[in-house]
Amino acid sequence: xxxxxxxxxxxxxxxxxxxxxxxxxxxxxxxxxxxxxxxxxxxxxxxxxxxxxxxxxxxxxxxxxxxxxxxxxxxxxxxxxxxxxxxxxxxxxxxxxxxxxxxxxxxxxxxxxxxxxxx
Numbered sequence: 001x002x003x004x005x006x007x008x009x010x011x012x013x014x015x016x017x018x019x020x021x022x023x024x025x026x027x028x029x030x031x032x033x034x035x036x037x038x039x040x041x042x043x044x045x046x047x048x049x050x051x052x053x054x055x056x057x058x059x060x061x062x063x064x065x066x067x068x069x070x071x072x073x074x075x076x077x078x079x080x081x082x083x084x085x086x087x088x089x090x091x092x093x094x095x096x097x098x099x100x101x102x103x104x105x106x107x108x109x110x111x112x113x114x115x116x117x118x119x
Contacts, residue, residue: 001065005084011063012071012080036061036073046103062106066090068098072106077113081106 003011015036019027038048038055048055054062060074068085087098 003069005082008063008069008071008082008084009080012073012082015061015071015073016075016078016080060106060110064099064102068102070102074106074110077110079109079113081109 014021015032019025019032035051036053036055037050039051040049042049042054046056048057050061052063054064056062058074059076060072060079062073063069063071065085066087067090068083068087070081070083070085072081072083073079083102
């Protein structure tokens with residue numbers, strides 16, 4: 001899918017808003033909850049997999065494009081991070097730890113929000 005960062009953010013808002021558009025749900029009842037609940041274990045301990053979403057143990061979930069695009073949604077913090085990238089090779093051929101770096105960035109943003117929220 002080719003989309004702008006703004007489009008990715010809109011997808012994030014749609015998911016965070018439980019699929020409600022103009023006050024009406026446009027998805028089957030409980031679909032977003034089911035889609036963003038771990039349905040399958042993966043080879044990566046930090047991720048489970050739902051319906052096209054990677055599920056994290058803290059309730060956050062993410063979509064990951066093969067060239068570095070991403071949508072990170074953390075309902076507990078009311079947080080959406082949309083990113084667009086242009087990795088030189090598909091993620092499974094990067095040979096590095098790009099995905100770990102992306103997750104580390106998301107975690108740093110969460111920590112900054114938590115730090116700011118403390119009285």
